[in-house]
Amino acid sequence: MTRLSRRGLIGAGALGAGGLMLAGCNRLSASTPFQNFIGGAEDLTFSSQRLLLAGQPLAREYPASDISPVFKSNGTHMPGGEAYKALLEGAFVDWRLVIEGLVRRPSQFSLAELKAMPARSQITRHDCVEGWSAIGGWTGVPLGHLLRTVGVAPAARYVVFQCADDLDNSLDGSGQYYESIDLFDAFHPQTIMAYALNGQALDPPHGAPLRLRVERQLGYKHAKYVMRIQLVDRVDNLKGGKGGYWEDRGYEWYAGI
Numbered sequence: 001m002t003r004l005s006r007r008g009l010i011g012a013g014a015l016g017a018g019g020l021m022l023a024g025c026n027r028l029s030a031s032t033p034f035q036n037f038i039g040g041a042e043d044l045t046f047s048s049q050r051l052l053l054a055g056q057p058l059a060r061e062y063p064a065s066d067i068s069p070v071f072k073s074n075g076t077h078m079p080g081g082e083a084y085k086a087l088l089e090g091a092f093v094d095w096r097l098v099i100e101g102l103v104r105r106p107s108q109f110s111l112a113e114l115k116a117m118p119a120r121s122q123i124t125r126h127d128c129v130e131g132w133s134a135i136g137g138w139t140g141v142p143l144g145h146l147l148r149t150v151g152v153a154p155a156a157r158y159v160v161f162q163c164a165d166d167l168d169n170s171l172d173g174s175g176q177y178y179e180s181i182d183l184f185d186a187f188h189p190q191t192i193m194a195y196a197l198n199g200q201a202l203d204p205p206h207g208a209p210l211r212l213r214v215e216r217q218l219g220y221k222h223a224k225y226v227m228r229i230q231l232v233d234r235v236d237n238l239k240g241g242k243g244g245y246w247e248d249r250g251y252e253w254y255a256g257i
């Protein structure tokens, strides 16, 4: 594949999902939805990052020789609670990824079903705002494939990831980790729901059994322990209203690298 443009990518997504998807994407590229919840200054940052990235839309990938010997774990290392413990002890056989909201066919997938889907592997650098980075090889199912499988409804604008862990209940009583991305990043070829790191099944510190990789954004966007994916038309009515756990605590929603 030669140079991919963002419009080209969206075009590919639109073809895959038919006319409904096309309608959704056309409205998305008009970019008004972001104004619903992003203030003026951040909107500017968002636009200029989009512009800068237009000519180099793929995140850099590295050779296997660059893989970090240790990939640090950050935030939650082991979700609390009996439900996650039971799933882990059962090797996640009873775990299901739920996909719901503005989709044509609300669905559930087992880990085995996800692993039987087309897979993508990529060696990328993870950058955390806390000042560390690590290079790791991730394998998973492209989120675009999952979304085409369930069918995106025309009103959908964002993809929300609901996680198994509670990080901090101090803000609103619900410290459950969550994240959201737009449909551009959702259909980006390097955006995958990863179940393996460096050829091994994900361990709890890195988000077992499934975590998001959204390679052009900072570490906190890469939701671990994903239990549920929701397609929505807005995120300002979820939890703290800013589209993610760290966003609700002051971080930017579009965390471009």
Ligand SMILES: Nc1nc2c(c(=O)[nH]1)N[C@H]1C(S)=C(S)[C@@H](COP(=O)(O)O)O[C@H]1N2
Pocket: 071, 072, 073, 074, 075, 076, 127, 128, 129, 163, 164, 165, 167, 177, 178, 205, 206, 207, 219, 220, 221, 222, 223, 224, 225
């Ligand atoms: N569910 C969940 N996802 C999360 C976090 C978390 O605490 N809980 N931490 C985030 C942050 S700040 C970073 S840097 C990365 C760390 O991923 P790692 O533990 O695999 O290094 O996960 C992100 N996703």
Ligand SMILES: [Mo]
Pocket: 074, 127, 128, 129, 130, 219, 220
């Ligand atoms: Mo981070």
